[in-house]
Structure formats: C-alpha cells, structure tokens
Amino acid sequence: MTSTAQRLAEIRGGKPPRRHNARTIAALTGNPGCDRRAVLDSAGADKPALAEQVGFPARFGQSRFAITRGNAFEAQVKADGGAELLRLVAERLGVDPGGPGTWTDLGADDRPGGPDQPDRAERSRAALAAAAPAARGRAHLPTGEAPTAEPQTGEAQTGDAPTSGEPAALFDHPLLSLDVAGRRVHLEPDLVAARLAGRFHVVEIKSFPVIDGQADPGKVAAAAVQSAVYVLALRELLAAEGHDPSLVSSDVVLVCPRDFANQPVASLVDVRKQLLVLRRQLDRMARVDDLLARVPANFTADPAADPDHLRRALSSVPARYAPDCLAACELAYFCRHEARAETTALGRPVREALGGVADVAEVLALAAGEHPGAPEQAEAAALLRAAARLRADALTGRPS
Numbered sequence: 001m002t003s004t005a006q007r008l009a010e011i012r013g014g015k016p017p018r019r020h021n022a023r024t025i026a027a028l029t030g031n032p033g034c035d036r037r038a039v040l041d042s043a044g045a046d047k048p049a050l051a052e053q054v055g056f057p058a059r060f061g062q063s064r065f066a067i068t069r070g071n072a073f074e075a076q077v078k079a080d081g082g083a084e085l086l087r088l089v090a091e092r093l094g095v096d097p098g099g100p101g102t103w104t105d106l107g108a109d110d111r112p113g114g115p116d117q118p119d120r121a122e123r124s125r126a127a128l129a130a131a132a133p134a135a136r137g138r139a140h141l142p143t144g145e146a147p148t149a150e151p152q153t154g155e156a157q158t159g160d161a162p163t164s165g166e167p168a169a170l171f172d173h174p175l176l177s178l179d180v181a182g183r184r185v186h187l188e189p190d191l192v193a194a195r196l197a198g199r200f201h202v203v204e205i206k207s208f209p210v211i212d213g214q215a216d217p218g219k220v221a222a223a224a225v226q227s228a229v230y231v232l233a234l235r236e237l238l239a240a241e242g243h244d245p246s247l248v249s250s251d252v253v254l255v256c257p258r259d260f261a262n263q264p265v266a267s268l269v270d271v272r273k274q275l276l277v278l279r280r281q282l283d284r285m286a287r288v289d290d291l292l293a294r295v296p297a298n299f300t301a302d303p304a305a306d307p308d309h310l311r312r313a314l315s316s317v318p319a320r321y322a323p324d325c326l327a328a329c330e331l332a333y334f335c336r337h338e339a340r341a342e343t344t345a346l347g348r349p350v351r352e353a354l355g356g357v358a359d360v361a362e363v364l365a366l367a368a369g370e371h372p373g374a375p376e377q378a379e380a381a382a383l384l385r386a387a388a389r390l391r392a393d394a395l396t397g398r399p400s
Contacts, residue, residue: 004289008043011295013302017044020185025178026225027328029277032284035294036319037329040301042181042288047330049303054311056333070207074190077205077255077264082170084264085191085203089253090168092266095197099167107173107188121186124174128234129241131169131194169194176233181285189230199249200238202230210256210265218327220254220269227252228274250275323347354380 008017020041028041040047051058077085081103090097106124171192177184191203204227208219231252235245250272258265285291296316300309314334321339323346325332339345343354343363357363357373357380366373367384 011043011301012045018046020180022187022226022229025229028281030328032281034320036317039291042285045301051330053303058330073207074205088266089193093197097168101168103170105172121175132243168196178233187233201249201253203253205255224269224271225274228271228278
C-alpha cells in the first residue's frame with residue numbers, strides 16, 4: 001500500500017472505501033472548490049454515517065414511490081426490444097435508424113455479486129468497441145448551439161444518416177468505468193445508442209415530466225451532469241480501444257413523460273459545459289497528494305470516532321458551503337450550521353454582491369454605519385447603508 005493510500009485508509013478509519021456511482025460523481029461538480037468534500041470523497045469516507053455521528057443527518061434522497069415510478073416508465077419505454085425508444089431517438093436526431101435496430105441487453109447475464117462483474121464489463125467493452133468502426137470517419141456535431149441544460153422539444157434537428165446501411169444498435173445497461181481519485185468506479189447508463197447520425201449517444205430515461213415543452217430546470221441540470229459522467233466514461237472506453245473519443249456525442253438524449261401522461265418524449269441536452277467541469281474536478285481529485293498536504297496530520301473521518309472530535313476534525317478542513325449543497329451533499333447541514341454567521345450561507349449571489357464581506361455581523365455593522373469598513377468594501381458599504389435607509393423608510397411609512 002502506498003503512503004497516499006495508507007493515509008486515505010487512516011482518514012476513513014481503516015474501513016473499506018465507499019463506492020462512487022454516477023450520482024455521487026455528478027454531485028462532485030456542484031461545489032468544486034470545497035476542500036472538505038474533495039478530501040472525503042477521495043478517501044471514500046462514509047459521509048452519511050459521518051453526518052449522523054456529528055448530529056446533522058442528511059435529509060434528501062429519492063422516495064420509494066419515485067423509484068417505483070421511474071422503473072415502471074423505463075420498462076415501458078424499453079418494451080418490444082426498444083422499438084419505440086429507437087423511433088423517438090432517431091426522430092429527435094433527424095436520422096433514419098436504418099431498420100428496426102439491434103438490441104443488446106448487456107445486463108441480462110449478470111450473476112450475483114453486484115454491478116462490477118468482470119464478465120459484464122468485458123461484454124460491454126467488446127460490444128461497444130465492435131460498434132465503433134461503423135461510425136468511424138463520420139463523426140460530426142449535430143448542433144452548433146451553445147451548451148445548455150434545457151431540454152429542447154421542438155423540431156428535430158437534421159443529422160447525417162448512416163451511410164453503411166447498418167441498422168442502429170441499442171445497448172441496454174452497459175457497464176462503463178471511470179477513475180475517481182485512483183479507484184475504478186463502475187457506471188451504468190440507461191442505454192447507449194450507436195450508429196445514429198454516425199455517432200454514439202447516451203440515452204437517459206427519467207420519470208419527471210416535460211409539461212408544455214418545459215421541464216423542471218433543476219432536474220434537467222442534475223440529469224445533464226449525471227449524463228456527462230456517462231459520456232466521459234464512454235469516451236475513455238473508446239479511446240482505450242483505439243477509437244476516436246469524439247464519436248461519442250455531447251448531445252445526450254433525455255427521455256421523459258410528456259405532460260401528465262406516460263407518453264414518452266425525447267429531448268436533446270448539450271452537456272459540453274458539464275463535461276468541462278467534471279474533467280476539472282476529477283483531475284483535482286487525482287492530485288490527492290496536493291489535497292492531503294493541506295489536511296492536518298491527525299484528521300479523521302472515521303464515523304466510529306467521538307462526535308466532538310469528529311466535529312473539530314471536519315472544521316479543520318475548509319468547506320465552501322452554499323445553499324445548493326443541501327440537495328447534493330450529506331454533510332450540508334453540518335456545514336450550514338458551521339457557516340450560519342457567514343454571508344456564504346445566504347447563497348453565492350448574496351456573497352458576490354457583498355464584495356468580500358464575509359461575516360453577517362460585519363454586514364449589519366456596515367449597514368448601520370457603525371464603521372466605514374476597509375477601502376475595498378466602500379462600494380458594498382454604501383449599498384448596504386442605502387438598503388438600510390430604504391428598509392427603515394418602508395417600515396415607518398416615511399418617504400425616502
């Protein structure tokens with residue numbers, strides 16, 4: 001065991017590292033500047049158990065009803081060998097699928113033992129690599145639009161139909177992998193479509209609705225980041241097999257129910273922006289030695305440790321709390337409590353508008369005119385005093 005691996009094992013108390021999945025990797029991109037999260041995730045620490053031990057348990061997750069509904073919708077969309085799914089995807093890309101398409105269920109022969117079965121990973125690698133030569137040389141971007149996480153449900157875009165006459169290939173639940181902080185993480189996208197518009201397309205099936213052509217922006221954004229994880233993993237797989245990674249499109253096909261029915265509708269989501277952020281964060285976690293150099297020598301994230309000791313240990317590593325963390329990080333409630341006197345707890349827009357005024361007490365003092373503040377705070381101080389006068393006038397009914 002290397003010194004770095006030994007240090008990470010000591011941080012998590014000698015316990016096996018927690019396994020990452022697409023959701024946890026996607027959550028890494030939500031706050032890339034947070035050293036605390038980067039260290040804990042690099043070590044594979046058990047953040048839910050940590051949150052429980054320090055007295056701030058996580059309060060998010062999918063309900064059993066939502067999971068059941070999602071599974072039922074996915075089964076409906078994939079029925080009949082994915083015939084309807086292929087039609088939706090091809091129509092959205094504006095291409096001829098070249099026939100009924102081939103359907104390969106890469107999870108059908110899974111044996112007990114979890115998703116990281118070597119035989120299933122090898123089946124996925126072989127099947128996806130074999131589909132790549134048919135697409136070689138015809139890679140192109142089907143859209144020149146700026147990156148966006150909004151689903152586009154209008155007219156289908158026009159792409160280049162396959163020229164080889166081969167039918168489209170659909171791969172159900174392939175097993176991909178990605179390096180995260182030196183460990184290989186196994187990932188399972190809903191579906192990968194090949195030989196459509198000359199490229200591979202990741203297909204994500206979600207049960208949240210698209211109503212009047214619009215979906216919940218937060219849910220679309222989360223799906224976009226999660227899909228970017230799959231795109232990056234698929235590109236790495238093809239690159240390792242000697243294929244051009246750009247054969248994997250950055251346009252992900254998102255399939256959701258339309259309006260208030262279960263009728264599926266396909267949308268394109270451009271994940272180029274999410275890919276850039278994801279690569280930066282994974283590169284940062286790969287430089288785990290740089291992170292550990294800033295961590296106290298006695299730092300621990302062992303859930304079995306004394307709660308007071310754990311709270312002091314966690315506080316010794318800088319966090320970058322923002323309200324968005326509440327939806328993505330198990331330790332968010334602890335970090336929020338810790339940052340309750342700081343302007344960062346009010347959200348990034350407030351923190352940035354205050355121009356570097358870090359403490360709520362200092363904000364109130366500047367607003368009351370109790371002290372002028374540092375020279376670089378002059379503009380923020382003037383705005384705060386003006387806001388305080390307007391508030392006082394509104395409360396007293398006196399015109400400003």
